[in-house]
Amino acid sequence: STMSVSAADTGECGRSIKQIDRESVHKICSGQVIGDLASVVKELVENAIDAGATCVEVTMRDFGLKAVEVVDNGTGIMPTNFQALALPHHTSKLTSFDDLAAVTSFGFRGEALGSLCSVGTLLVVTRHVSCDMASALLFDAAGNLASTTPISRQVGTTVTVTKLFERFPVRLKEYTANKKRELAKVLSVLHGYCLISTNVRIRCFHQCGIGNKVELLRTEGNSSLRANCTNVFGSDFVRGLADVSFSHPETGIKVEGLISRRSGAGTNACGRSAPDRQFWFVNGRPADLPRNSKTVNHSFHSVARNRYPAFVFSVTVPQGSADINVTPDKRTILLQDEQYDAICASLTVTHCSRPHLFFIFGGTHAHPLAGRT
Secondary structure, eight states, X not given: OOOOOOHHHHTTTSOOXXXXXXXXXXXXXXXXXXXXXXXHHHHHHHHHHHTTOSEEEXXXXXXXXXXXXXXXXXXXXXXXXXXXXXXXXXXXXOSSGGXXXXXXXXXXXXXXXXXXXXXXXXXXXXXXXXXXXXXXXXXXXXXXXXXXXXXXXXXXXXEEEESTTTTOHHHHHHHHHTHHHHHHHHHXXXXXXXXXXXXXXXXXXXXXXXXXXXXXXXXXXXXXXXXXXXXXHOHHHHHTXXXXXXXXXXXXXXXXXXXXXXXXXXXXXXXXXXXOSEEEEETTEEEBOHHHHHHHHHHHHTTSTTOBOOEEEEEEOOTTSSBOOSSTTOOBOBXXXXXXXXXXXXXXXEOOSSTTOOEEEOXXXXXXXXXXX
């Protein structure tokens, strides 16, 4: 059978098919990259860590409606990059699609700062390690550099976004009505970066009006996943987690992390009532792996019905074997089928002679539930 095509699809309704102007394209695409306050914070924190920062400080004023500010002590931005800094699809991370397989940074699309210009007002204050002075850079809505002013600052970068979503009235109204929930989403997103970013101190503050800044979250630049987890969720939470470390030689996959103990001390003994603290990372990048989560949860249910394990799993796969360019937020990562299966086979919760723990085994110890789900 043939598919019917409407007049609107072919331009036969009296209108000509024309290219959308660049300004409209920029606004439409920016709305996909920056959809809420959490995505603003995510993009700026990623930029800070990519710049080699060991200290990142996030401040939201009046739930981000007044301003969002991210301060870092990274290498700063070279003056030769000022003009192109916020232009759409301008990046230092790659030059062609072929470079994507070797990308190790969080960002690579060249969309973040340009999108922020479209949804708010962007001010960047930066000092590169090679410079004696900092520069304050103000950008227009299209990402063009509008002004440059010399200013004093230590090496690093401060990015401030104001007037967020004022050009998108429907989104602004929705955000204003749900600002507390949106703030909670920011913390949920930050949890991932706080957990996986070792040797990086991350702090998050909120300030209402002219009141004092309230610290919502902090890590101490720890060198281990467990120590970061203690900073984020507390020592009692971490006491209920067992360490996990194994590899799958056939696929080159390695998994390290933490998972709920079967019993004993800690708030996570015998798991939790909801899968609300389950974190995946692939090659250091926060990710969603629902297929593997389902396997872990299902296996856990076999010994703790209606309970869900808390876990933090850092998965390392061979470079170039995962597709990270799937969605704008880069959380959806496509792996090869055998890689999914290898993770599922290894991430099987199994009893051992020490009944107060859950251990993770692969190979001959795999649970029958392992495999594709």
